[in-house]
Amino acid sequence: MTFKSFLISGILIASTFAVQARQTVSITGYVRDANTGETLISANVALLEINRGGATNAQGYYGIPNIEPGTYTIACSYIGYKLFTREITLEAGENLRFDINLEPDVFVGEEIVVESEAELQELKSIGTAQVKTELIKALPAIFEADVFRSIQYLPGVKSASDFSSGLYIRGGSPDQTLIMLDQTTVYNPSHFFGFFSTFNPDAIKDVRLFKGGYPAEYGGRLGSVLSVYNKDGNRNNYQGSVTLGMLASRVAIEGPYKKGSFMLAARRSTLEPLLSALSQSNDNIPSLFYFYDFNGKINYDASLNDKFHLAFYSGADKVRFPFADDAEFTLNYGNQTVSGNWTHIFSDKVFSNFVVTGSRYFNFPEFEFGGTPFKRDNNIYDFSLKSDLEYLPNEKHQIATGIWAGVFTLRLLDRFDNQDSFSTRIHARYASFYVQDTWRPTEKWKVIGGVRANYFSDGDYVRLEPRLSGEYFANDRITMQAAYGRYNQFFTLITNEAFSGFDLWLTSDEGIRPSYGDQFVIGAKTVPFKDYGLDIELYYRSMNDLFELDPFLPDAAGLLYEDLFRIGEGYAYGTEIMFEKRVGRLNGYIGYTFGYTWRKWPTFNVGIGDEDQTARFYPPKYDRRNDVKIILNYDLSRKWKFTGAWVYATGQAYTEATGRYAVYDSPYNAIDQNNVLVVENVNASRLPHYHRADVSFSRLGTFFGLGESELQLQVINVYSRRNVWFTQINFDENPVSRTDVTLLPLIPAISYTVKF
């Protein structure tokens, strides 16, 4: 083809689009909460007569292109809001900007009418889940409402223990989930050394979890993506809230200004009086302990088509613990993020979003024992630029493309006895590009195909990731789904399941290839009865070239970077079933997960006497075969509300030692008899089953006529089940004794919130 013929072909194609554009019209706009002006993510918009529609994107924007001129009924629905319907007339050549304000559904028991097949589809995309802020606040929580602990109630998501808010999703470890706040990566989203997450529920608008098989738009992790969005702030009225809790108290304020809105939220622990009282009678109490976080967002609506926002987060945990004379432990760790966002609507068919992000994670533990100090300076800086474009050429295609490029810097310096003992600096550049087409060939089918290309400078790795998913809308009640994806991960997290305060991230490099894996998911979303949902998903995922710090490594000084790691593999599979009552006075769900996950590391779990040292697969501790979660919300009256949660899980895997011996003569040992355990199969035994029930009662009221109030009374572990975390073997007794280290007992909690 000559350049001339190429040009002519291009002009002809462009003319065709131009002709189409003249003949059809489109509707675009934002969907917002009518009271607060908050944009709503994944709200469903449809033209009922022609059964065409779509869902709002992460910015709350929707677009329906290529509509014949005429009169239609536009409908918009979102769970928790009244159904919106309006008759509109579209004139030829008109591209209608139609922003929708949805009224919150304040009446108990009112039901949302599902009229369009397009509705709820986006919310129910394969592998995705949404956790409403209201549910996060309503769920019984250990001391403090928490995003991660709410997510742990979803099928397919497991926790390591009551003490950890870490997310173990579909057989993956916590580092296999990309966690983003306003599109900014957060590296250690925990307070209280992992007890709960950094995300303040007062500041959050939306929590979206892609458990697996996620689309090309996202990347960088083998397993899942958790995207948390801060509130924009009320665009209509000033409002705020103050919450007093047992562990922490919170304050939040939001409101409009001439060209937009703002939101500020702060939270700080309030443990000082308790610590002070305890220290009167107990030596082993920290002399200082607190955490805090601030969230803020300011929006600037420059024009109808241009919106800007600046969001930030800053949080830290500080502890000082003098545990003996002349011995003290201090820790200061936290995260800071900032993101600047520009949303620009180029036309009724092209929507764009540009984000500049900055993320810092710092971790400064210090330990002084008998005049010998140990100090670590661990800093991560991640600066990136993201750009996403959505193009709606016609009613059958929705094309999305984007880039994400950034610089990741890790500085780690260990000092022992005032001398540098280990230091490393990783300065890696990364970039990714994706293109994705959502194709609706017929009303019954939706196919999303895409590819993502990744580049990571340390090791010069380029990786391609095909993604494909399909949905078949069999009828009004059944949608069949399937997805496949290839995923790569360039990072690994060095952490301890019991304590996240020392978390350290390392990267792939020369000799350490990035981990990769494939995910296969099939599922069905059904509506067995009106207002009920029954969803089932089956998944299989592989994990290859997993790299993590060699747990037997006593000292990293002087070692090659590649010698720090063990390289392994794994796989996981299972099924998740969720039966849900979505609306009504009594609502909630029952989730069941049947899952297996396996890992294999060279020289680990090798049969005794196996001269070939063949490693065998074994289940990690968080492998839980059966897992049941029941969440119930019941509006007892207009003022009283009950929320209950019950969780059952197969006991965690652990290693039951079968034999023992001792060594006596080692010249280097500080003890005379050093006992050694003998293991046949690692993690082949199971702790007792885990189960726990939590309840929460909340009462709405007024605070001396100044504003609304909410009193929450909660009991965690109502029947005080002493679930076992692990079993400790004690060699001080002969024969050995075993001590069960148990999880949380019954814990009552109370909080009081005033909204003004």
Next chain:
Amino acid sequence: MKANILTILSLLILLAACEVYNQDTYEEYYVVESYLVANRQLPQVRVSTTAPVDDFYAFSRFAVTDAEVQIRLLNENGTDIDEVFVYANDTAGIFQPLATHKVLPARSYQLYVNVPSSAAEITATTIVPDTFKVVSTVLDTLVYQSTEQLEITVSESTYPGRQNIFIFNTLALEPTLENLTPVYADLFFDDDEDMDLSELTNTSSGLLNAANFTINQDQSITIRYPWIAVAFYGDNKLVATTVDDNVYDFVRSESVQLGGSTLSPGEIQNAITHVKGGLGIFGSLASDTIQTHIKRMEF
């Protein structure tokens, strides 16, 4: 479609059913233990068996007496046997060499154990670390936690294929309650489980890579001795030790069996032993010792 889902579900359950991973029952293994020290006489060798984890354990109950034990000096290449040193049972499970032999540094030795009653054959090989000496002048007396910290310089030594790995031990020669340094005294008196004072008389640094320390132009290494190692005032012996691969692997893997690494609590891995046909350790090391006196701080 419903049938398809049921089929896939059935396959999944079938797949899961195939992945049986049960806990094995106890099996008995032979256990050996011996440590060669460069330039010292051949050590004793312990031979025993493992015990069921819930049995009362005493070495004598599981000692093996009817074993044929040898330590073999291998040639420079570590391939053929140069010399065989035969051992004889002394007390239950403890075997002593019948001949004298000073362990040669930087040479390979093999432990050979044969138990005729069970036809078991156990072997293990070690490469003895090269010797080194403390070459610096060590102060006779140091004041605890003064700015003048103990520094020792050890001569160059090598180990094939990797940097040297050290263990430092502080052996208290006057371990009395009055001599406990403040932090150890606090730990001792706070301990609920009646800690024995003897547990503090030998403090160990654990495994430390040579890269932690200052390497001088002549390849000697200068080590600043941390105060954390001093549990008692008074005379203390400081023992610097370099270890072979067998000791390194055994110590680093055994020490995390009950926690302390990134492994999940309750996940126990076997110690790395490098013993064929059994368990335990046949390791080697080189060491040098100095002595100093630690004085109390004066206020």
